[in-house]
Amino acid sequence: MDLMYKSTRSEEGFVTASQAILQGLAADGGLFVPTELPKLSLRMEQLCKMSYQETAYEVMRLFLTDFTEEELKSCIQNAYDSKFDTEEIAPLVKAGNAYYLELFHGATIAFKDMALSILPHLMTTAAKKNNSHEEIVILTATSGDTGKAALAGFADVSGTKIIVFYPKHGVSPIQERQMVTQRGENTFVIGIEGNFDDAQTGVKNMFGNEELKERMLKKGYRFSSANSINIGRLVPQVVYYVYAYAKLLGEGKISDGERINVAVPTGNFGNILAAYYAKHLGVPIGKLLCASNENKVLYDFFATGRYDRNRDFILTNSPSMDILISSNLERLLYHISGNRAADTRARMEQLKAEGCYEITQEMRKQLADFYGGTADQKQTGEAIASLYEQTGYVLDTHTAVASYVYEQYRQQTGDQTKTVIASTASPYKFARSVMEAIWGKPSELSDMELIDRLCETSLVAIPNAVEELRNAPIRHKKVCETSAMQKEVEAILEL
Numbered sequence: 001m002d003l004m005y006k007s008t009r010s011e012e013g014f015v016t017a018s019q020a021i022l023q024g025l026a027a028d029g030g031l032f033v034p035t036e037l038p039k040l041s042l043r044m045e046q047l048c049k050m051s052y053q054e055t056a057y058e059v060m061r062l063f064l065t066d067f068t069e070e071e072l073k074s075c076i077q078n079a080y081d082s083k084f085d086t087e088e089i090a091p092l093v094k095a096g097n098a099y100y101l102e103l104f105h106g107a108t109i110a111f112k113d114m115a116l117s118i119l120p121h122l123m124t125t126a127a128k129k130n131n132s133h134e135e136i137v138i139l140t141a142t143s144g145d146t147g148k149a150a151l152a153g154f155a156d157v158s159g160t161k162i163i164v165f166y167p168k169h170g171v172s173p174i175q176e177r178q179m180v181t182q183r184g185e186n187t188f189v190i191g192i193e194g195n196f197d198d199a200q201t202g203v204k205n206m207f208g209n210e211e212l213k214e215r216m217l218k219k220g221y222r223f224s225s226a227n228s229i230n231i232g233r234l235v236p237q238v239v240y241y242v243y244a245y246a247k248l249l250g251e252g253k254i255s256d257g258e259r260i261n262v263a264v265p266t267g268n269f270g271n272i273l274a275a276y277y278a279k280h281l282g283v284p285i286g287k288l289l290c291a292s293n294e295n296k297v298l299y300d301f302f303a304t305g306r307y308d309r310n311r312d313f314i315l316t317n318s319p320s321m322d323i324l325i326s327s328n329l330e331r332l333l334y335h336i337s338g339n340r341a342a343d344t345r346a347r348m349e350q351l352k353a354e355g356c357y358e359i360t361q362e363m364r365k366q367l368a369d370f371y372g373g374t375a376d377q378k379q380t381g382e383a384i385a386s387l388y389e390q391t392g393y394v395l396d397t398h399t400a401v402a403s404y405v406y407e408q409y410r411q412q413t414g415d416q417t418k419t420v421i422a423s424t425a426s427p428y429k430f431a432r433s434v435m436e437a438i439w440g441k442p443s444e445l446s447d448m449e450l451i452d453r454l455c456e457t458s459l460v461a462i463p464n465a466v467e468e469l470r471n472a473p474i475r476h477k478k479v480c481e482t483s484a485m486q487k488e489v490e491a492i493l494e495l
């Protein structure tokens with residue numbers, strides 16, 4: 001029996017995994033969730049002997065049950081190959097009190113590569129399986145890292161076009177350069193005069209626009225999403241939590257069944273939701289530490305049971321976490337409400353209309369495994385400097401938010417449980433913030449000079465993804481108002 005997927009917002013319309021990947025978002029605006037959370041079928045002592053690719057197959061086949069073994073293995077082989085600069089794909093590095101799971105060894109040096117290097121393969125396979133002949137138009141809003149990773153994944157993939165919207169004044173200079181230099185005839189990158197939430201709302205509105213959809217179909221196009229609202233993004237992210245546990249076990253760092261905690265620097269709630277799914281698979285995970293920057297809606301949510309986006313949007317030194325509407329929280333709400341779609345729909349409507357909602361006492365009890373923490377920009381810088389001074393290991397600003405929250409949690413609770421921190425970006429992606437944190441003062445040097453200094457400081461080779469930016473020509477220059485996003489899409493697709 002295939003595992004089916006349904007919307008978080010209605011009881012009808014069951015689809016297969018491949019259909020859910022192809023559609024991205026459910027027709028009612030909800031997110032697809034599996035009707036049942038699967039369990040691992042192999043024991044950890046078997047998994048700990050496996051490569052990343054083998055682990056990926058064992059995990060993903062549980063969620064993507066309508067893909068054949070051959071199809072899934074081929075997607076995995078095409079994704080996790082020499083695009084990654086290490087055979088381990090996701091190395092685990094001990095520094096200070098924690099294990100850092102380095103998820104930034106892919107083509108664009110942020111953890112988004114873990115899912116976006118496989119999503120194009122899953123999607124084109126899904127299109128074939130469902131006899132879908134329309135050209136797939138990937139529409140993506142990015143806070144900086146998804147955009148580049150999606151562009152790199154979909155560039156020149158036949159049967160697809162990709163259009164990325166990013167906040168013109170809300171990403172790091174390196175992130176912007178990475179995107180606007182993207183090659184590929186099917187790639188389009190547009191800056192918007194707005195923040196990430198504006199970009200995400202604009203994209204969601206286009207997905208929900210039936211009239212636009214009709215005109216697209218007439219031209220032979222269909223939209224899909226590369227954002228973490230797509231279940232095809234989420235499932236590949238479950239893999240590395242299983243892999244990390246198996247690796248700790250294989251290396252004798254933990255005993256079989258010993259619980260670990262996981263700390264995740266969080267924005268759209270995709271990465272930490274994947275950890276929650278891994279826990280449900282049977283990985284012995286105790287606490288899930290959800291780390292926020294100054295845009296601390298999630299911290300407040302875990303503390304009070306009330307989600308409230310009515311506040312100022314703050315641009316921080318961890319821009320990929322500058323988010324006030326964490327889309328994937330909708331999936332968690334659905335699960336902890338006892339799969340009540342009507343309740344989830346009501347909350348999401350209230351969020352849209354009033355910018356806030358509350359959960360019940362029963363639902364809050366289901367959140368006992370989550371610990372919400374927050375670090376401001378100064379604390380983030382301190383976390384980078386202090387770990388560097390103690391160990392020589394250099395964190396990026398996002399991972400540093402989680403590192404700070406983890407230390408805070410340890411001090412508050414005395415919990416000594418071994419902890420894996422999801423390390424979501426290479427420090428090279430945020431070289432200015434990182435070097436300024438280590439030096440404790442602002443720097444006059446250029447971004448490229450700072451990259452050279454970071455190399456001398458961290459003794460880690462400069463990744464190719466950064467090297468090639470030095471001379472890459474700018475290919476995308478378009479900037480638009482938030483209200484003009486749809487017009488831009490219509491122009492690109494000649495609708």
Ligand SMILES: *Cc1c(COP(=O)(O)O)cnc(C)c1O
Nearest residue numbers: 145267268269270271320398424
């Ligand atoms: C996207 C991103 C995050 C946030 O991940 P979510 O899945 O959106 O919570 C954290 N750090 C980096 C570097 C990112 O690119």
